[in-house]
Amino acid sequence: MRKIKLFLTFLLLQASLAQFSHAQIFDHDYIENFAKQALESSLISTDDRQISVSISPIDPRVTIKPCFSELSANIPENHNSRNVNVEISCADSTPWSLYIPARVKIMSPVVVALTAIDKGSLLTGDNIGVKFIDEKKIRGEKLTSTVELIGAKSRRNLSSGSAISRRNICVVCKGDSVTIEAHSAALSIRTAGVAMMNGYVGDKIKVKNERSGKLVNARISGLNSVKINL
Known part of the structure; x- marks a missing residue:
């Protein structure tokens, strides 16, 4: 009887080991x-x-x-x-x-200063570029392309590595000479003007028409360029 118990115990142990071997x-x-x-x-x-x-x-x-x-x-x-x-x-x-x-x-692509940029300095391909930054560290609206920024000016001192936003640059800056493009269905006119405000592409600013001396509301369309509808 004892031998039978030992044999059964051995079989159970073998079955257990076989099962464990598949784990x-x-x-x-x-x-x-x-x-x-x-x-x-x-x-x-x-x-x-x-x-x-x-x-x-x-x-x-x-x-x-x-x-x-x-x-x-x-x-x-x-x-x-x-x-x-x-x-x-x-x-x-x-x-x-x-x-x-x-x-x-x-991390998202953001335009950053590659070097320290002084207030009033032009943005160039040498001092700005795109880098991936942790989204948790991005504050406000981010800019992801340098295309529209080359030739713009810095409105404040920027440290190397800092993200560039619309708030700290101007594509058209107050006092800049600009080209005013006036359009209607049948007419297109270009004339010179002076920006009376800072702004970025798409912003609406006041511009002084150099020929007439009048102030007009115009929308910034690019570097030193604004448009108005007749």
Whole structure:
């Protein structure tokens, strides 16, 4: 009888070992990479934004149990925030879950000063450029192209690396000579004028017509150029 009990115990032990041999065993590095890849796949990088994901290391004291099932990763719906907890889970008969803290950085292209720029200085291809900046650090409206900015002037001192916004530049500056283009259905006139206000492309400013001396409201259409409708 004792031999039968020992034999049955041996068979149960073998069955248990056979079952355990099919379980997947994961180390900390694997779980961290699994969480990072899952989070990156939920965030899509495009031409107008770049995604950076960093994972917090798992506490060395944490023991990760084997899993007979495929691991799954659950990403919270509101995953565009700076901090995200990725849930890694095993759906065995005795399930387990592990939360991996992650940090998400979403960067967008922004026009920045490549060098220090003094107030009143012209913006050129040498002193401005486009760089990707963490969206959390962008304040107000961002400019993403230098095309309309070359030749504009800085309205204040700009430090190297600082983002350039509409508020600190003028495509047409007060006192600048401008070309006034007046259009109607049948007529188009060009004349000289002087800007009485600072502005950016699309802004409406007052301009003095040098020929007539009258003030007119005009919309900035480009560098030192404004338009009015007749």
